[in-house]
Amino acid sequence: MSQKLPHLNWLKAFEASARHLSFTHAATELNLTQAAISKQVKLLEQYLREPLFERRPRSLLLTKVGAAYLPKVRDGFERLAAGTEEVFGHRRSEVLTLRAPVGFSVNWIAPRLKTFVDRYPHRPIRVVSSVWGDEFDRERVDLDIQYGNGRWPGFKVDRLTWEVHEPVCAPGLIDGPAPIRAPADLAKHRLLHVLGYEEGWGTWLAQAQAPNVNAGQGLQFDTSLLAFEFAANGGGVALARSSLVGPMLENGRLVRPFDIPAPLNEAFYLMAPDDEVEHPDVPAFREWLLEEAHADPDNRRHMGVG
Numbered sequence: 001m002s003q004k005l006p007h008l009n010w011l012k013a014f015e016a017s018a019r020h021l022s023f024t025h026a027a028t029e030l031n032l033t034q035a036a037i038s039k040q041v042k043l044l045e046q047y048l049r050e051p052l053f054e055r056r057p058r059s060l061l062l063t064k065v066g067a068a069y070l071p072k073v074r075d076g077f078e079r080l081a082a083g084t085e086e087v088f089g090h091r092r093s094e095v096l097t098l099r100a101p102v103g104f105s106v107n108w109i110a111p112r113l114k115t116f117v118d119r120y121p122h123r124p125i126r127v128v129s130s131v132w133g134d135e136f137d138r139e140r141v142d143l144d145i146q147y148g149n150g151r152w153p154g155f156k157v158d159r160l161t162w163e164v165h166e167p168v169c170a171p172g173l174i175d176g177p178a179p180i181r182a183p184a185d186l187a188k189h190r191l192l193h194v195l196g197y198e199e200g201w202g203t204w205l206a207q208a209q210a211p212n213v214n215a216g217q218g219l220q221f222d223t224s225l226l227a228f229e230f231a232a233n234g235g236g237v238a239l240a241r242s243s244l245v246g247p248m249l250e251n252g253r254l255v256r257p258f259d260i261p262a263p264l265n266e267a268f269y270l271m272a273p274d275d276e277v278e279h280p281d282v283p284a285f286r287e288w289l290l291e292e293a294h295a296d297p298d299n300r301r302h303m304g305v306g
Contacts, residue, residue, distance in 0.1 A: 006047050011073050013040035014052060018070045021060045095124045096281040099137070100145035102129040103224035103244045104268055108161075109145075111247070116288045123281045131222050136271065142279040143286075144271045147197070158270040158286065160293045162302040163242040164261035165204060168254040170234045180237075180257040183210035190236030191218030192227045199264055201239055207262040228254060242298045243268060263302070 016026035017037060027037045045052050052066035062070065100109060105127060116125070128141065136144050136155070150157050167186070174180050178188040183205065191201055191213075202215040218236060221227040224244045231238040232253040240254070241264070248254040270289060272282060293299055 006044055007040075010040045010044035010047070011076075013037045014044050014066075015070070015073050015077065017041055017053070017060060018062055018066065021062075023060070095126045096143070096279050096285055097126045097128065097141045098143045098145070098285070099128045099130050099141040101147060101223075101268075102131060104145060104147075105129045106225060107244045107247050108268075112292050115292070116285065119288065120281075120284060123284065125281070125285070136273065138273065142272070142282060145268055146271055147268050148266055150267065150269050152269075152271055154274060155271045156274045158290055159267055160270055160289065161241075161243040161268045161296075162299045163267060164263050164302055165199065165239050165241050166261045167204070167237050167257055168228070168231060168240045168245055168249070169237045169257055170232050171252065171255050173234055173237070174255065174257050176234075183208040183258060183260065184212060186210065186237060187213045191215070192231055192236045192238040193218060193220045194224050194227050194239075195220055195222050197266070199266055204239055204260075204262045208258070208260050242302065243296075246298065 012030060013026060013032075013036075016029050017023055020026050020029070023037045023041070024034045027034045030037065041052065048065075048069075050065045051063050052069065054061040054063060098109075106129075109127065113125075113127070145160065146152075150159060169180070169189075173189070179185065180189065186205075187210075193200060200215070201218075205211070205213050205215050219230070221230070224238075224241070227238045228240065228245060228248050230236065232248060237257070238254075242261070245254060249256070270286065272278065272286075
């Protein structure tokens with residue numbers, strides 16, 4: 001901002017004094033002394049180089065400048081209060097808060113969430129996205145979804161995905177200048193890596209028996225969404241987890257160059273601390289989420305159910 005704002009305490013003192021037309025009453029409201037309120041208003045007047053009040057023996061009157069400034073100050077406070085309420089107004093006691101990795105939020109939760117909202121229209125929910133597997137934040141979230149081996153001591157854990165990973169790329173890459181016909185052909189292409197996963201290109205290339213492909217070459221991204229988007233634009237070959245890549249395979253922006261899925265030991269899990277009283281909406285949301293997980297065709301296929 002090119003212009004420095006007056007001190008917030010000065011503005012609070014001015015607004016309260018203008019509303020009461022009294023430094024004494026403003027001081028009572030703000031839990032300050034009358035002298036402190038008078039000084040803060042004086043500092044504001046000095047800063048603005050304009051008198052805001054006419055001081056009379058037993059009362060105050062706004063000057064024309066003060067009367068013109070007052071609605072601007074009130075509007076500023078009202079906007080700040082509205083913005084604070086919008087972002088922070090619903091406390092955990094009111095809104096169930098779920099945190100999940102951004103790729104899982106966008107490609108798995110978002111397409112399904114309407115069914116929960118339709119089933120429970122009066123149970124509000126907040127979904128916040130994360131990039132890395134941060135520690136559970138007990139002050140901000142009620143439930144967390146994390147990727148890993150399912151071993152988190154002190155938490156109730158429910159498995160949400162049974163999946164594989166396999167290469168995906170833009171359709172034009174398969175028959176491009178360096179055609180992709182076998183896993184060994186990946187040596188001529190840029191491999192795209194997503195940080196934070198234990199099982200990556202080395203795991204898949206070993207199963208595909210392609211020892212001559214350098215598993216460490218290529219580019220690194222902090223989310224699957226970025227890697228998929230780069231791959232869809234012909235930038236390279238990404239290694240996709242089946243729970244995350246479905247929408248881009250369905251719309252044809254990405255394709256599988258091989259039918260060589262490699263099973264994964266890691267998965268996405270729903271987590272909640274087992275030593276706290278649950279938010280009242282947790283049981284319904286957990287039940288719905290597990291229903292969706294067990295109905296997921298990819299999950300059923302990789303669990304060997306059908």
